[in-house]
Amino acid sequence: MTTFTTTATIRRRSNWLLTALLLAGSFVILVPLYLTIVTALKTPAEMRTNLWGLPTVWHWENLATAVSVTDFPRALANSAFVTILTVVLTVLSNSLVGYAIARNMHKRSFKFLFFYFVSALFIPFPIIMLPLVKQMSILHLDNLIGLVVMYVVFNLAFNVLLYTGYLQTIPKELEEAAKIDGAGVWTTYWRVIFPLLMPVNATVAILTALGTWNDFLGPLVILSDDSSYTLPLVQYAFQSQFSTNYNLAFASYLLALAPMLIIYLIAQRWIVGGIVQGALK
């Protein structure tokens, strides 16, 4: 009886000291973001006198300038195109491959395929990078489509692991019942299995979207035409044009970070949940 009261009291008392410490720590995260925003909205002249404070005049036109100088709409479209296409194709194809392997692990050939795909997790990109670029160029895939192909194929390594793991929790009786009802493999998969895979599909979609949208090295080496550059790559490509015009540069960075920031503010739970699920596997 005494035990109950003691723990109940401990629980009710919030830890204010810890809250304060964590709040102070959160400034380390928020300050750079604050700087990004205010710097983007100032003029070079103001930078010399007022670096850390709020802008005296909010120069929203810097954003417009950045949009036209870096062709932001095109870069945004490129990033969106690659990300959406990659996510859709990855979820559809990788899950299918995961299913094929999961349901045939007893066969030696499929078991080999499993280890073949998963072993790619051990191979760092730089060793593939140099010859892959040459190859993509020869195949006329040194563009956004080539990027998508590369992503979808490379994603197999991790996703096969993820999907086969999850499929072990789906009982085979469901498929057998479908077969008795006359459904073939394809129908069984799309009608029965795929809907059941929605939790993993969500995880894969979120992880893929985040990884693809923010990827820099891939577009850097694969894309040859600068009109196909994605958002992160554009920031790099314009460094010489920005030179010391930090305001223009930061306006561009702000625009580049904005989409993900907005999505994060809206869909936080999903994103964090997805990343945790993926990492725990």
Add this chain to the structure above:
Amino acid sequence: MTRKSFMKRTAAPFYWIAIPAAILFFAFHTFPALQGFFYSLTNSRGYGTFDFVGLQNYIDLFSDPSILNSYAFTFKFAIVSTIAVNALSLLLALGLTANIRLRGFLRSVYFLPAVLAVVVVSFVANFVFSTALPAVGQATGVEALSTNILGSQSLAWIGIVLVTVWQGCAVTTVIYMSGLQTVPEELLEAATIDGANGWQRFWSITFRLIAPFVTVNVILSFKGFLMIFDQIIALTGGGPGTSTQSISFLIYRNGFTAGEFGYQSANAVIYFIVIAALSLVQLRLLRQREVSA
């Protein structure tokens, strides 16, 4: 119908799925990797003709100071970052799962860096180190802050570690938070009743129970940090001089723009062996844990 023919009858679509996948994977992943091995034995410049040089590239690698420095820098960076990120993340996780106010807000803020593009964050950090912080340092007279840390050959790597830790803690913290939530409350309560203080509770119970999470996090962090690239491009470009060239940065820069295609391919093979060895160690450790758990 017999069991066997039933199985055979349903096998065909699986092959239709598996074989194209395997072919595509081979074409875009395995084949380039094999080509990488092949080119490492040549003096290819990435275009034009080349000759076979056997293992000469590998021999040269081991006496090349910029290559050796890049490995030294990358490992130094990876070790320090791994320790910093994991220690800090564990502390943050403990704090964020404790009885605090504003829990939702704080968790949101601390996870935010994970959704931002590393290279863009690094560009912002470049400005902070080169202009914003020195301005504060000069205004307040603090010597240490007044210069650009990224301009110092001996200290630039610290700047890179700071940026990496800033972003790297997010995911690691969330994973530790999941791990901490698996620790049963009753155990901690029982220990409190038995007179254990915070420290003792942490080390004897909590840390023991989240050990598998720690192992996974440490190895994943370490492997990830060995591959560092985006931060280098945006913060230092490998400089000042050649003091912050990471392995993958060197392979990219010299392989593509300095015509060292074959030579850097050999570097990439060594790099692959290192990463693969680490991954095997990771698997072993995880298997051991699973057996003993």
